Structure formats: C-alpha cells, structure tokens
Amino acid sequence: MGVELLTERYQSQMAGVLSCYDRIIIQGTVPKWCYAQGMTDYFYEHQIRIFDYPRWAEPLRDAIRESLEHMAAEKGIEIEFIRSKKNKFRQEKRVQELLDQRGDGPGLVCILSAMEPCGSYKPWHDKKTHKTYLKPADGKCLHYDVYFIDRIWGCAPYACPRGVRSGCRSTANGHSYLARQLSQRQIEYRVLDNAFGWIADLEQAQKLADPFSVKMVHRKLDQFADRYCPVVQQFGLSYHWSLDQVEFATDLVFAKQVDLHTRQTDHRPRPEAQTTRHHPHALSTTGWLKVLPSSLRIC
Template sequence: MKTILERYAKQIRGVIRCFDRVLLQGSLPGVGFPSGMQGFLTRQGTRVFDFAEFSKPLTEQLRAIARTLADDHGLKIEHANRRTFDKEAYVAKVPAERGDHPGLVSIISAMEVCSTYEARIDPKTKKPVLRRDNGKCIHYYYYFIAPDLGLCHLRVSTWAPFRLQFYFNAHNWLARQLEAKGIGFKQVDNPFVDIDNFDAAQKIADAFDVRRLHQILDFDVAHFCPIASVFNCTYHWGLMQIEYATDIVFKSRNALQDLYQPLIRVAVQAVKADDVMLFFGRKRLAAFQGELETSLRTREMGTRIKHRLGRSSITAYDKFGVVLRIETTTNDVSEFKQYRRVVQRDGQVRFKNAPVPTNIYSLNPIMKDLLGAANQRYLLFLSTLHTPTAGIKALRKISEPVRNQHRPYKGFNLFLGSDQLVFESLARGEFAISGFRNRHLGALLPGISTSQASRLLKRLRLHGLIKRVPGSFKYYPTTLGRGATAAALAVKQLALLPAVDLAMLAK
C-alpha cells in the first residue's frame, strides 16, 4: 500500500516536522508545595499566619519592575479588564508597527486565578499549617521578540508561590535558524509554504537544543521576575502543553483540496475508538474510562478533524489551502510512556515503561519522537482510506465551462433536466457497441435541430465524454462518459425521484 506521500509525490513540495506551540510552566521547587513554603517561612522566623504579609513586598517588587520596564521601553501597560480581551490578537498588531527586531513588544496585566496557600489550624495537630488554595492576583504578560525564538511571552504571577508560564512557537524558531543558515523559505503565519531545502530544514528542526532553551529561560526570568534568589533556588521548568506538527506542503491549492476534503469526511466516519487508542501508541483496552472524542469543524482558515483521548489530541487540517497539517497536542506528557530507568521507593533501580517525566528535558528527543510517531501512525491510517478523489476530478472536468476557438461551451449539470436527457441518451447500449451519429442523438432529444445536435456533440467531446472515430462522423462514449452517464442515472433514480416522492407523500 502506498502512503499519501508516495501517491501524491509529484504534487508535494516537501514535508517538514517541527514543534509548534510550546507552553512551559516555571515553579520554585523549594516552595512550590505547602510544606516547602511552610518550612521556608519557619527557617526565616516568619509565622505561618504571616504568609500574606511576607508575600506583599515581593508582589510590590514585581509590580515596580513592570512599571520600570514599561517606562524604559516607552510602553503603556495594557490592562485586560474584560474576558473577551484577546491578548494574542492585540499583540499581533504591534510588530507591524514597531518592526520585528528583538526586544520588549508589549506588557499586558490581567486579574486572573492563581494557585496559592492559605494558613489554617490543622484539626489533628492543632498547629498552624499551609494548605493549597486558589486566589486571584495580577498577572503580567511580557511579550517580547527573542533573537532565537521570535515572538514569545512570559506570564508572571505576582503572588506567592510566583508560578510562571512561558510560550514560544518553534516554527518561528526554525525560521530564524533557516535565515542564519542562508536557506530560503516562505512562511505564512507560522506554517512554511515553501523551503529551498526541506531535508536541511528537517535536520535543523530535529536538533532543537533544550539546553539553549533553558539558558534563554534563565535569562528572561532574571530580567522579568528576579525573585528566585529570595528563596535560594532557581526556577524548575515543566512541560505544560506541546504541539508537534507534520506539515505536508503541496504545490497548489487544487492538489491539496482534491485530496483533503473527501479524505476528512471519510475519516470522520471511519475512525473508531480503538483506532484513536492506536494513534497514541496505546493498546486496545475495553476497560478504558477516559474521554475519547472525534469531531469535524469548519473554520475560517479551513476544515479540521480532531480525535481527542484524555488530555491529548490528534488534529488534521489544511493551512492556507496548500499545507496539510497533522498535529499531535498534549496537555499532559505523563499520558505517554517511555522505557526508562526508574528509581523505586525502596531504592531499587528498574528499567520499565513509565510515564514520561514532565521536565523540559523530555521535550527533545523523547516527546519529539513520541508525538512524531503518533503523527506518522495517523498519516498511515489516512493512507488506507478509500476516497473518491478521481471522481471529484472527473466531476469538476465535466461541470466546468471550456473554450474552443474563442467560443464558450458550458459544463454539464447532473441535476439539470436537459442534461439528464443527454446522459440517458448516451446510456443506450447500442451506442457503446456500434457508436452513434448526429441524427441518432437528434432523434432521442425532442425539439433539437441538426445544428444544435452538432454543437452538443462538440460540447460532449470537449468535456471528454465522447470520442470521434478518425475519418468519420461516428462517436463512442469514453470511459469518463460511461461513468458520468451511470452517475447521472444514479442521481435521478436514487436521489431525485425518491426525494420528490417523499415530498408528494408529505402533502
């Protein structure tokens, strides 16, 4: 069986596999849990019930840093005071005005939910303790263009334990790497619609350096949230959300649409629960209790099909009409398993299949390989589906108008009564065996003149429905003509007449 990449090789420019959106969470390991923060306060000689008073000066420090950075860069801190405020849409307009040179782009503040601690009396020990709690505090979103990563943002919580979120898009990172290597490319939004050397670009994408990413994170934290030294530790970074995309770049819009539109409509019916489990590398489990869902949705940018399993999903959609993107997203990397070294509670070391660690060093190569394999399994599944692609091309050929010697000849409509009569005439068995001439067609179509029959014959021939015997005026239906005739009769017998019959019965 040939894969989609093999079947459509002549219509494909190339394939690029790369991380897309990556969202990381930063936490202070020593105080990122209640007992850790409580122990820190005790060592500082601070009472547990003074936790809020301890946090306030640090909150003011972070707010002062935001104001100073805004003044230094000539920016205004934009407050997102409504739920409908679209931060990304707001920031997307800024580079067009300021350019895409590195530096701070925008600062947005928002009052949002944060995880924190609350001091309580433990009912068993009767002693004060910290417990997890949810609260609300100001969060600062620092949007900036990094030399390596492009447009990123760092979300800073201004209340203890001061968790962070960092976002970047690896397609923007890859674009900068290609520029540095002198490899030409064309990028629309984040997908690449052309790359001069797809193989070289893939090697660069595969070599994404997590250690370099960690250095960038440490630098940005020191710049925007320099409070880790208070707790005598550095931020620990974990994987919060990852998207890994396989982009198949087609040479033309028609080449992709002929494949994609019928493919996803067949896929939404064909994909079963067991298939989705296998896409993610899971075994078929009758006892699986998680959420599993397949959905089809049409958006402004195109149509997408999504298969969701737990907190992960696989999506296929067309980007800008020429890119078929297959993308696996996970909001919990521990849903994936890796054969690795595990230190058990009793101190023994074993090698076994265990959940992927959530730290950023699992990004590459572990998650790259696991998510890339999910994309590949889904692509192979799509390759097994039978789609009416050839029929769509044939229907387009017979329905679109053509010109010959500056004269227009309209296409054929299988639902139009006059065209239905033409196809019913072509369906006669003797025409396929002995052929037919102008007079035969005129006799079967009432009210048609000889000149009109001649023009109809030329119209049929220009659309590839009939062919003429060389040196004569005899015609035979072509393979396309026989197929179109069968389709026209099926439309009438299986769709039009039953629909009209039901409508009459309903009156």
C-alpha cells in the first residue's frame, strides 16, 4: 500500500497549495585562501614570507571593520556588540524590533557583531623536511552580521567574519522573496509565521516562485560580497559560492479553519493556524542534490 499524501487526503478541504524554497544558507569562500596548502601556495606565488602571515592578514581584518564602520556611520546607525550569540532568538528579536520601527523598505537595518570561533593559519617550519608552510589554526575573531532589506530578496542576513580563512555566509528565504514579488505586483497575501496563510492569486504566486534561478542567486551574492566584504577585490580574487543548507516547503492552505482543527495527524497544529507545512526538506551539503533541481545547482 502506497503512502497517502496530505494533498491527496485533504484535497477537497484545501483552498490551495504553494511550493517554494524556504531558507537557503550559502557559504562563500576564496578558493586559494580557504585551505592551508592553497594559502601556502598563494604566499609562495606572490613571494610573501610564510612567517609574515600575521602581519599580512591584520590589515585585511582591519579593512573589513573599517568598511562596515564607515557604512554604519553613513546610515546613522551604531554597530551593536553581542556578548553571546548562543541565544539566537534574542538576535532575531532585536532585528524584528528595528524592522517594526523603520518599516520594510530596502536598505541597511543593523549591523551586529560578536566574538566567534574562526579558522586561521599559523606559520610552521618542519625541521625534518626543512619545509616552511602554513598550518590550520583555530581561534576567535570578530564576526559581523549585516541585516538589510534587499529589493528582491527581502530581509537577507549577511555574515562577514574577519578571519581570512573563514569566508562569508549569506541567507536567502524563498518565502521572503515571494512576498516581495507579490507586494510589487499588488497581490494581497497574509503570512502566518514563515508560511502563507492566504494569497489572493495562488496560481500567479506559484508562477512567481518557480523562476528562482541560479543566475539570480549568483548575481545577488556577488553584489552582496562587493558591498559588505570588498577586501578580496584588491587581490583580483572573488568568492566561490556553495550551498550549506537548503529547505524546500509546500504550504497547504485550508479553506476552513475547522477542517484543520479536526485533521487527525500525529503533529497537531496550533489552533490559530490555517497553514501547515507538508514535507519540508532541510538537508546538509552532502544530500542537497536529492531534491534540488539542476536549475539551482551552485558549484
């Protein structure tokens, strides 16, 4: 006996179905700088002494800090230092408070900073082989989380660590992207948490969600890197983007709230919700090809 899908079981009770990407976490690394042998080769190619690494890296870290401080000053905001990022809810709550004050118009919302673990390198000379090279090292450095509203993506957090080896990280949200598209076309909708509880034109909404393309993602990521982590440009380098986590969701919209109340499942929704998430996929880098179509492969 095959598995009966919720879309089949409750087809007569549903007002519509919408499938789109949810949260996508994308990691950016500089290919030559993200592993010890590559960084060692880079130093030898550019005739930089291995033991000069600390002196070489410090101006890069300072440049990231100065760039973000200048950006914050231009926008009239202060960089807020967070003593502990273990409680993620507090950080998101702070961002939401600022969004409630400023609205959801495009532009910089805030910059949060915190000390976090980051990868680095240390110079090493092997007395047996007489080779000098860089070895991986763990430490802590100041990370910056830049929150801004993009005209297309909506709210898009961007992480800029000051460690040379760590790279950067960007987060996109398919629901946020679709909400921006609906608003620009004046299509009314209602959001419940991170799902759509109602959309005036579901068919058009699905058409807007489908073209989420790799070209658009790459173009946006390059723009964000140029804006918030421009340091690598002076070396003629660019970021390599890879998917760290991808979530895909199908929102089921029930026509009547009572139908959702009486639905017999192992996971009962909250009484006030009229939308449930069907088969969300959250996967690591090793498994994303199983559900991700070829049109969104970032390699």
